[in-house]
Amino acid sequence: MNLVGDEDRIPVILDVDTGIDDAMAIWYALESPRLDVRGITSCFGNGGIEVTTQNTLLAVELSGRSVPVYQGAAHPLASGVVDTAEAFHGANGLGEAVLPPVRGHAEPEPAAEYLASALAGGDTTLVATARLTNLALALALHPELARRIPRVVVMGGAAFCPGNVTPVAEANIWGDPEAADLVFQSGIPVTMVGLDVTHQACLTDRHLRTGGPDPERAYADVLATATEFYMRAYNPGTPAGDRTCPLHDPLAVAVAEDPTIVTTKPYSVRVALQDPVTRGMTVVDARGHAPAPAHPVEVALTVDAPRFVHEFCRRLGYNLVP
Ligand code: RIB
Ligand code: CA
Numbered sequence: 101m102n103l104v105g106d107e108d109r110i111p112v113i114l115d116v117d118t119g120i121d122d123a124m125a126i127w128y129a130l131e132s133p134r135l136d137v138r139g140i141t142s143c144f145g146n147g148g149i150e151v152t153t154q155n156t157l158l159a160v161e162l163s164g165r166s167v168p169v170y171q172g173a174a175h176p177l178a179s180g181v182v183d184t185a186e187a188f189h190g191a192n193g194l195g196e197a198v199l200p201p202v203r204g205h206a207e208p209e210p211a212a213e214y215l216a217s218a219l220a221g222g223d224t225t226l227v228a229t230a231r232l233t234n235l236a237l238a239l240a241l242h243p244e245l246a247r248r249i250p251r252v253v254v255m256g257g258a259a260f261c262p263g264n265v266t267p268v269a270e271a272n273i274w275g276d277p278e279a280a281d282l283v284f285q286s287g288i289p290v291t292m293v294g295l296d297v298t299h300q301a302c303l304t305d306r307h308l309r310t311g312g313p314d315p316e317r318a319y320a321d322v323l324a325t326a327t328e329f330y331m332r333a334y335n336p337g338t339p340a341g342d343r344t345c346p347l348h349d350p351l352a353v354a355v356a357e358d359p360t361i362v363t364t365k366p367y368s369v370r371v372a373l374q375d376p377v378t379r380g381m382t383v384v385d386a387r388g389h390a391p392a393p394a395h396p397v398e399v400a401l402t403v404d405a406p407r408f409v410h411e412f413c414r415r416l417g418y419n420l421v422p
Contacts, residue, residue, distance in 0.1 A: 109136035111223055112356055113215065115172070116349070117145025117230035118155035120189050120326045124416065125229055125349035126159040127319060130167070131415045134357050139218060141170045141211035143230040145275055146185045147193035149174040152230075155193045157202045162319035169204075172211030173233035176276035183265075183275060188333045195329025197322045212237035222248045227356045229255040229349035231272055236279035239286055246286040255352035256280065257294035257369070257382035259399045269380030270295050273371060277380045281371035290397045292369060293352045294382065297362055297403040301351045302344040303327070307413055314417030323416065347412055354408050355400065361408050362400040368393030 112135050116122040129137050140160065142153040153171045160167050175182050190196040207214070215238040218224060226249060228235060235252065239245055256272035257280075263269040273280045284290060308327065313320045327345070335343035354361050368385040372378040384399060 106136070109134055110225060110357065111136045111138050112225045112227055113138055113218060114140045114353070115143060115211075115215070115226060115228040115230055115234050116140060116156055117143045117147070117152045118159055119146030119152065119185075119193055119349070120195055120330045121347060121349040122146065122229050123155065123159045123194060123319075123326065124323070124347065125227075125353045126156070127163055127323070127416055128350040128412060129227070129353045130160070130163045130165045132353070132357055135353070137167050138224060139168045139170060139214060141172045141215060141234050142206070143172045143211070143234050144174050144182045145230045145272070146189040148182060148184065151193045153206050154202050157204050157206065158199060159319070161203060162322065164318060168207050170209055170211040170214040171206040173231070173237060176231060176233055177236055177278045185271060188330065190329055194322060195326035197325035197329075199322065212241060216242045216245055219245055219249050222250065225250060225356050226252045227352050228252055229272070229352050231276035232256070232279040232283045233276045236276070236282045239282065246288050249288045251289045251291060251356075252283065253291045253293060253352050253356045254283070255293050255298065255349050257292050259292070259294055259296050259367070259369075259382060259384045259401070260386070261296050261299065263381065264295060266380060268372075268378055270382070273382055274380035277371045277373050281373060284369050284371060284397055285395055287395050291355060291359070291364060292382070292397050292399045293355050293362065294400065297400045298346045298348040298351050300403050301347050301405045301408050303347055303409065303412070304344045305331075305342040307409070307418055310419035312413070312418030317417045320417065347409065350412055351403065351408060354411070361404050363402045364398040364400050366393065366396035367399050368395070369397040369399065
């Protein structure tokens, strides 16, 4: 990847529910030569909002960078029920890694208000790797925002593959389907980086055997422990060959940085809301005779996984396998 001057960097805001792969995504973004991370907003999801906010602050501190963090939604739009993902991220959200104390604090401004003012400038891409609640709340406060946001890259959904929470629903959409449908229907240009591609973009035991991540990185211990937890969660029992785990959230950051890492196609995407069996499903209209979508969503269909995973390992300090 080419180095660019600071003025040419792509301004982005990350909206996260940190979470193991969110922490990886934060480090991937903060090590990017092409992205300018202006702020990070937290949302409930992989843990409660206090946990995900503290983990976000910690990820930033361990990166050695200074980026403001804004605390966001504590529950989905339509209910007070928060369904966390302890099995995949641990009770502390970071795979039970021993966490150093967090020194900083979230900014006083709530995430939705920060998003509304920061995105109104019209030049900043939002990379959302959590429930879409914060953005939905910002749109509720300022509906005109939909016309100002150049792009939202969403890690979420499952277009032509099974879900990971229910047979048809992916976690970030399942966790707040009303928010997701509102965003998909808002007219904001959305790129959907769903399980269709994130399940192709995996870290494997081959990468972990290299001895990385680089112990010089302040986040190395947390990353190593969290990755092993995540690997075990994705590969229960005694797997026969190398284990693999999907790099969901880092891939969304990679797409914001370099859209050519995936191929996409525009579709109408609705989120199923009513029926308990299909709730949270991303319903993609792939009929040959489908009417032109009013609000097309660019759905990622294929990914150059070797290129992405190689860059992920290089950037986070893993020794590369030749
Ligand atoms: O389905 C994967 C998504 O759910 C990722 O964003 C992960 O962090 C979890 O929130
Ligand atoms: Ca996430």
